[in-house]
Every structure is written in C-alpha cells, then in structure tokens.
Amino acid sequence: MDPVIIVGAGPVGLTLALALARQEVPSVVLDEGPGRDEPRLARTVVLREDTAALMERLTGLPLADAGFHWAGWRSMRRKQVMREISFDDTDPAPLHIAQHVLTTALRQALAGERLVKIAVDSRLDAVEQERSGVTAHTRGPKGTWWRGSYLVGCDGPRSTVRKLQDIRFPGRTAVERHAVAALRTELPWPDEALLHRMPPWRQSGPSAGEITGRPLPDGVWRLDWLLPPGKDLVTPELLVARVRETLAGWTGGPTPAYELLDTGVHTVHHRLARRWRAGRVFLAGDAAHLLGALGTHGLDEGLRDADNLAWKLATAWHHGPHEALLDSYQTERRAVVAARLRAADQALPLLRGGAGLRAVVPGSARGHDALLMDGHLGRGTLGAPGAYADSPLTPRHLEGEVPVDTPPGAPVVDVRVTAEDGSFVQLRDRLGRGALLVVLIAPGTGVWERRHWVSAGIMPRLAAAVTALPHPAELLVAERYPGAAAHTVLLVRPDGHLVTALSGVRPADLYAAAEATLGGPAKAESEAGAETGAEATAGSR
Structure with missing residues (x-):
C-alpha cells in the first residue's frame, strides 16, 4: 500500500510522521524548505504535561533537558501578588521550549527512521484524488509527483492543501498582538513564570496592560x-x-544587565476550517485551526491532532477501510478546538474590556487573573485537555459499564502498570503503538511476580476475551486507578483516551466497546472506496 503523504515539516507534520512510523506506516514528508530550522529564541511553545510526554515518547529524548519545567507560576496585578503556584509531582509543570529545538529533536528522531522519507525543497502544487489513493505534484528544483494512500495538510495558516480543497477558513484576524523579546538576564524569580497585569511603573494607557x-x-x-x-x-x-523599563520595574532598581537575543511580534488569529477531511485528504495543526489568545496553546492542540489522526490512519492502512473511524477525526478534534475558541472569544470582552466591570463586580479582578492563568497553564475551559464525550466512537448501552474518576472520552491518568512481559511501566509508555489497551485493576498484584497471578482468578478469562477482540490489544494490570474498584476493566484507545470502564470480565461488552472504538465493523473495500470517492467530489466548503 502507498505511504501517507504529509505536507509540511513543522512540529505537527514531523510528529505525525513519527507517530505513523511507530505503527509501521510509511510516510513521505514534503518540506518546502531546506530541511533545517532557523534558531529563534523568541519563538517558543508551551506543552502541557501529556503532550510533552508524547514528544519524549516519540523522539526518545529527554526534552526536559532542552526546555524548561517551571518551578512555579505567579500572577501579579499592580504591586500585588494575586496567586502563586508551586509545581510538583501531583501538579506537574508545563514544558517551555524553543520551537526550533523541538523541531530539531523531531528531525533527529526521523533521521534514522526507515519508514519516513523527507523530501526537501518540495512545494505542493496540485492534489488529485481517486478511489484507490491520492497523487501530490510538487514544483521547484526537485519538482515531481508522489503517490500516496492518504494526504495530510500540516502546512500552516496559509495551507496550500486547504486552498486546493477549497475549504473555507473563517474566523477573526489579529485577535491579540504581542511584542516579544528573548533575553538573558537575572530576575527575582529565576525558575518561575509570571503574568503581570497593570504594572505600576507604566500608566500610559492600554499598552501597559499585561x-x-x-x-x-x-x-x-x-x-x-x-x-x-x-x-x-x-x-x-x-x-x-x-525591556529596560520592565526589568527595572521587576528588580526594583536600575535596569540590570541583560543580553538581547531575539525579538519579534506575535499576532494571534482565531480561525477554524469548515472541514478537516475531504475524501483522502485531511488537515491538521495550523492548517485546520488558529488559536492562542489569552495564553492558550496552539501547537499543543496541533500535536493532539497528530496523535488522534495517526492511529486512525494506521488502522485504515493496516486493516482496510474504516470510514467512520476516519470521519471521527474531524468530529472529535474540531469539536474540542471549537469549544476552546468559543471559551476564549467569550472571555476576551471581560478580560480586555477595561475597568468598568471590575468596579461593579467585587473580586472580579482575581477571577480574571485565574482565568488567564488557566489559559497559560493548560487548565479549565481555556486550556484543559479536551475530552471526546460526544464522540461517534463512544460505545452505547453497555450493561457492565461503571463510573471511574475519568469520564469516557477523557485522557486517562498515567498510572503504573504491569506489562505482559512482567515489567513495570507507566501506562503512557504503552500508547501510540496502534493497539487498544485493556487494563485490569487488581490490588496487590504489584507485590507478586506476574507468574503467580497471570493464571489465577479472572485473568485467564480476561486474556481470552482480549485475544478475541476485533483489533490488536494489549493486556495490562494496575494495582489502582482513581475511582476504580477492584476487578474494574478499562478499555483505552491508542491515543490515551478512555473508551469505557467495565465491572469485571464481560467479553460481550468488551468486544462491543472495541468494535465501537473502530467506528463499527470495517466495510468492504469497494463500498468504502466508493464512499471516499463521493466525499472527494461532494464539495469541501
């Protein structure tokens, strides 16, 4: 079968290529540049704890050494500290890293990857679809054509893929603008990030606000x-x-010594593509959505796009057409990003509307600071990881379903599990391999060798049920999981979202849940191919 064509060699495109390779799917990455990235310290990204773990799992590199995990966060208003947070194991810090460092790590991981070809100086010019695949034409010094099974546009805000598919990209331009400087200096809070609103040393208007x-x-x-x-x-x-005014204000004296390393202007747009799929063509990252006002993390969402799409493409590539599964990429991811954009757009008038509301509503300033903090730290409605609560892949009417602290569709908690070879690993370490994960909650198993309990109790029956599932699955055992009783069985998607929790071994429920996770039974190739061709010509607006 032909490889997946990925247009764009930014973090999202490279992440998708690596994620597909980890699931034994070949890809071709069309990079319109020379294959390297200009170092820009004024262009950085903030990754939430689970997306940082995704990057480390894919690259095999300790990115914490190349980035920075903040020791804490403080929110200030005028001279007053409104809120302080210290990060620890129970409340992990986001990872702040220069984007070119992240991209370089991804390129290094791809350098020895046999299943990925990066074609530099290759600018997309045309895309053709038919029932059996897709063809991409490139121009430039190395202009040629590429044949693929699917094509994913990860080519940024001005996406050529999106334009060629005539997909609208409505939204708002210049929602926020920020002047940016990267510099080396010493500040009173060496390891903490901070948000300072209405600093007292500037009273010259709205430009002093944040x-x-x-x-x-x-x-x-x-x-x-x-x-x-x-x-x-x-x-x-x-x-x-x-720079000089801010540094002097924070240190309480003359401007301290500093070295200015990079500068820029960061403009935030809010846009959302009408469709993220047109037949065999998909959009991901900035090609599909733009967000970032109020501290929300645009790249973080793009990486989640790649993680969501990779296992679905891999399933279709290995096991035949799964059209409902592929359709669910747009349904799930677009809904999450749309909710994030709605939350930011609703909060903007309150947070940027001046002092009128603060004069009327007691305590509103503190509430506004907390809302902004949520956006910067990946929490609450502005920043928390999205759950696919209304996903078409959610199984219905399971008699044995029981509640746990993680609702269906939400990312699972990273607990320690025992793998099939008897080793102790973290649950997240088993993600991204294309297999479903079945996790049995069995208190006490951690103190015994696996050989003593693998053939006892309910394990043989559960192992047989896992073997009979309609998709490859791995059986894991955990001593505990938040909100789960003993002998609860969790079904987890390859991207780490919970499908369901069942009370005990229920083979019929487990099979039905796994089948629903795949979008239902796979259709015959001719039927699915006909549908794909119809979608490709039905119009993309």
Missing part, C-alpha cells in the same frame, strides 16, 4: 507585552525601552 515572563534554560527569558489594538509599528527603540 506582561508575561517565561524562563528558558541558561538564564534566558521570553517576555511578551500585550499591544493595543491596531497595527502600530513596534520599533526597535520602543522594544528596547520596554
């Missing part, structure tokens, strides 16, 4: 100043003045 400081390794900081609406030019002189 400053964010986020540390990187080697004493480097990224500072962002919220700019007033409009397109006023940010001159080098203005930016240097803000």
